Amino acid sequence: GAGVSQSPSNKVTEKGKDVELRCDPISGHTALYWYRQRLGQGLEFLIYFQGNSAPDKSGLPSDRFSAERTGESVSTLTIQRTQQEDSAVYLCASTENEDTQYFGPGTRLTVL
């Protein structure tokens, strides 16, 4: 079956612009995570959605970052007024039973 998909795969933007990243989880997966990974660094948790519960936003680095998820489907991560330090790979993962995480291929964001 289809895995987790993310779009775009690559995004180059100018400093100060807003960007929107999309994640399509595996159908039926109730939990969805967003992570950021800078070059050569570990995974940095951003936000966690679980069913209809309030999302855990504790990892969002600033109020320029926000994310939404409609039900148990698509999620979008929005970064407003992008900065160069936002350059990273943004990974989305979904889980069915909150154990095994299935990752999408990521969106590589470059802020010039």
Added chain:
Amino acid sequence: RKEVEQDPGPFNVPEGATVAFNCTYSNSASQSFFWYRQDCRKEPKLLMSVYSSGNEDGRFTAQLNRASQYISLLIRDSKLSDSATYLCVVRDGNNRKLIWGLGTSLAVNP
């Protein structure tokens, strides 16, 4: 202290060697434990879950020591294709969020 700590390495080993990684976690209420593998410029993929009784999958053995709050991964008869970063992951016992270590880099050399 970080919630999940790993030796970043890199571990450089010859083909056929046995190599072991450890990972420590700070929250004694942690419930579930995993090892993921991440190849260069790729997304992480589950390698194996770690059970209290220990578990083995081919050349890979994972063990959990709750008393000392660490998990381990043993790779026997290393292959060139084992070269990757190995990520330790722990589920927080309170909010069920997954906490990731920064990973241990392994390079298996011919």
